[in-house]
Amino acid sequence: MNYISVYFIAFLTVFFAAYFLTPKKFRWIVLLAASVFFYLYSQISLAVYIVVTIVTVFFGAVILGKINASLKVSLEKKSEEQMPRDDLKALKKKLTKKVQNQKRIVAASVIIINFGILAVMKYSGLFTGFADLILKRFDSARELQPLNIILPLGISFYTFQSIGYLIDVYRGKYPPDKNIARFALFVSFFPQIIQGPINRYDQLAHQLYEGHPFDETRFKMGAQRIMWGFFKKLVIADRAAVFVSTFNADPHSYTGFIAAVSVVMFMIQVYADFSGGMDISLGIAQCVGIEMTENFQRPHFAASIGEYWRRWHITLGAWMKDYLLYPITFSVPFVKFNRFARKKLGLYFGKLLPPCIAMGVVFFAVGIWHGSQWKYVMFGIYNSVLVMFEIIVIPFIISLNEKFKIVNTKTLSWKLFLILNTMFLVFIGKYFAMAPTFSSAVEYIKMTVADFNVLGLFNGSLYKMGLDVNNFNLLIVSVLLLFCVSLAQERGIRIREVFNRQNLVFRWIVYIIAVFSIIIFGVYGRNANAAGFFYGGF
Amino acid sequence: MDDVLVKKEELIEILESIRPDIDFQTAKGMIDDGILDSFDIISIVSEIDETFGIYINVADLVPDNFNTLEGIHKLVEKYKA
Numbered sequence: 001m002n003y004i005s006v007y008f009i010a011f012l013t014v015f016f017a018a019y020f021l022t023p024k025k026f027r028w029i030v031l032l033a034a035s036v037f038f039y040l041y042s043q044i045s046l047a048v049y050i051v052v053t054i055v056t057v058f059f060g061a062v063i064l065g066k067i068n069a070s071l072k073v074s075l076e077k078k079s080e081e082q083m084p085r086d087d088l089k090a091l092k093k094k095l096t097k098k099v100q101n102q103k104r105i106v107a108a109s110v111i112i113i114n115f116g117i118l119a120v121m122k123y124s125g126l127f128t129g130f131a132d133l134i135l136k137r138f139d140s141a142r143e144l145q146p147l148n149i150i151l152p153l154g155i156s157f158y159t160f161q162s163i164g165y166l167i168d169v170y171r172g173k174y175p176p177d178k179n180i181a182r183f184a185l186f187v188s189f190f191p192q193i194i195q196g197p198i199n200r201y202d203q204l205a206h207q208l209y210e211g212h213p214f215d216e217t218r219f220k221m222g223a224q225r226i227m228w229g230f231f232k233k234l235v236i237a238d239r240a241a242v243f244v245s246t247f248n249a250d251p252h253s254y255t256g257f258i259a260a261v262s263v264v265m266f267m268i269q270v271y272a273d274f275s276g277g278m279d280i281s282l283g284i285a286q287c288v289g290i291e292m293t294e295n296f297q298r299p300h301f302a303a304s305i306g307e308y309w310r311r312w313h314i315t316l317g318a319w320m321k322d323y324l325l326y327p328i329t330f331s332v333p334f335v336k337f338n339r340f341a342r343k344k345l346g347l348y349f350g351k352l353l354p355p356c357i358a359m360g361v362v363f364f365a366v367g368i369w370h371g372s373q374w375k376y377v378m379f380g381i382y383n384s385v386l387v388m389f390e391i392i393v394i395p396f397i398i399s400l401n402e403k404f405k406i407v408n409t410k411t412l413s414w415k416l417f418l419i420l421n422t423m424f425l426v427f428i429g430k431y432f433a434m435a436p437t438f439s440s441a442v443e444y445i446k447m448t449v450a451d452f453n454v455l456g457l458f459n460g461s462l463y464k465m466g467l468d469v470n471n472f473n474l475l476i477v478s479v480l481l482l483f484c485v486s487l488a489q490e491r492g493i494r495i496r497e498v499f500n501r502q503n504l505v506f507r508w509i510v511y512i513i514a515v516f517s518i519i520i521f522g523v524y525g526r527n528a529n530a531a532g533f534f535y536g537g538f
Numbered sequence: 539m540d541d542v543l544v545k546k547e548e549l550i551e552i553l554e555s556i557r558p559d560i561d562f563q564t565a566k567g568m569i570d571d572g573i574l575d576s577f578d579i580i581s582i583v584s585e586i587d588e589t590f591g592i593y594i595n596v597a598d599l600v601p602d603n604f605n606t607l608e609g610i611h612k613l614v615e616k617y618k619a
Contacts (some may be wrong), residue, residue, distance in 0.1 A: 171596060171599065329580050330583060330584065335584040338584040341582065354584075391577075
């Protein structure tokens with residue numbers, strides 16, 4: 001179901017009413033029913049995939065939990081038996097090793113099935129592409145039809161979320177869920193299904209299962225957040241999108257300056273779209289008393305690329321840290337590499353190099369998470385290199401600075417410089433996300449450098465990109481509003497709380513303006529993917 | 539004190555090989571106060587894993603376990619048992 005539709009508003013109304021009218025004990029069932037309805041409404045034919053994930057992960061976790069529990073019992077029993085200390089230790093080690101192997105087989109099977117499905121869905125284009133190349137050598141008339149797969153709704157997100165749960169159970173962090181219906185809710189909860197956030201079981205599950213009472217303040221704050229999300233999405237994101245798609249439709253009829261502005265517009269579009277979608281999702285959850293993890297923290301104020309990725313798509317980065325980075329860094333080969341590096345390269349490089357390389361791998365993964373196209377591989381490599389550079393070089397520069405006092409790093413001007421620098425680096429990377437292909441991205445960069453006609457700011461060319469003067473100016477004003485709000489938030493001001501303290505008349509004026517703005521100024525008709533969101537296609 | 543599985547001295551030696559500038563006997567709040575950064579933790583855990591033949595679970599990489607020497611010692615003993 002498209003968030004941007006009357007049907008969705010109707011759905012939400014029925015949903016909220018049903019939730020609060022149902023007895024607390026059964027409210028989780030309302031959540032499950034709503035999520036099932038939402039998923040099937042959006043995409044009935046591909047629902048089998050999420051069911052496969054739910055079933056395999058649920059049973060995989062139950063088995064792992066049983067293995068963990070019985071190992072604990074066996075170890076305790078052995079401890080009670082009378083035997084020499086060293087023998088006991090050896091026996092325990094053998095038991096643990098045997099159990100470890102069983103666990104690995106179970107976990108690996110579930111992970112391979114689920115990531116396998118994801119890989120085929122997302123990256124089959126790569127394989128048919130290669131196979132096609134080879135086929136053409138033998139028979140140029142034949143052409144492999146690309147599978148042109150429509151992705152099951154939310155597959156990149158719910159797969160990661162479920163496997164995170166599985167790995168947590170494997171690690172003994174908590175016992176597995178005993179109720180498959182409840183687990184299905186954890187996986188398919190509709191506010192998170194389209195594009196995340198990627199939640200954690202120990203933080204989300206109990207909130208889903210507990211019935212929450214109606215809280216007027218909380219509901220109001222949730223509703224306000226939903227409205228804010230719609231504003232960002234409909235007034236800002238979909239408007240900026242028009243500029244971007246106009247450029248992409250015929251890039252060579254515009255100047256390099258316009259190319260650069262298009263990339264900036266793309267940055268605005270994706271941020272407003274993705275974070276706006278998050279506002280809607282988290283707002284809905286808040287209305288029913290559920291707190292999901294934040295996915296954005298004003299990434300435009302990041303002072304380094306590392307920090308940027310801790311403020312943008314936060315839950316993906318956190319997932320990668322816990323389930324990819326740490327397993328790599330603490331794997332046997334890496335641990336040996338760490339010791340070797342510290343001995344041979346000295347303490348500074350030795351302690352930084354292994355995690356640096358691991359981070360490089362992680363950011364490459366983040367890049368290709370977006371898709372199999374070469375441009376995403378480049379995007380991954382680009383971010384990888386920057387992050388690795390920051391890890392290795394920056395501490396050295398900081399200590400140099402402390403010794404020779406070159407710059408005063410505590411000033412606002414320095415902080416501003418770091419922020420602008422980071423934004424510029426992100427801007428370059430975005431060429432690879434905005435352009436349709438790797439080669440066109442390179443084209444656009446060449447254009448920008450060769451033909452950076454700043455006069456484009458004044459000669460009206462900005463109003464020829466699908467947005468007339470009024471629409472363009474409206475976009476600028478809205479972005480300024482968004483910026484002011486985020487600046488206030490960065491300084492710790494809780495906007496909704498401050499707003500709710502104002503007088504009734506003022507608040508209602510704002511509501512009316514907001515609703516009418518969204519209705520009148522919202523750009524409708526963008527149907528790029530199943531749920532109408534940019535990240536809904538991943 | 540009987541039955542100490544891991545000698546504190548051995549542990550201190552490891553820690554000081556990674557961060558010779560810290561006095562681990564007295565330091566408190568090493569994570570909370572940012573004295574140890576994440577790269578230090580990676581090196582420390584790697585070295586501990588190698589030396590004592592254990593594998594510290596990622597779930598145990600929490601501030602409480604690394605804020606003081608005692609915390610780290612307790613963690614290592616838990617794994618050796």
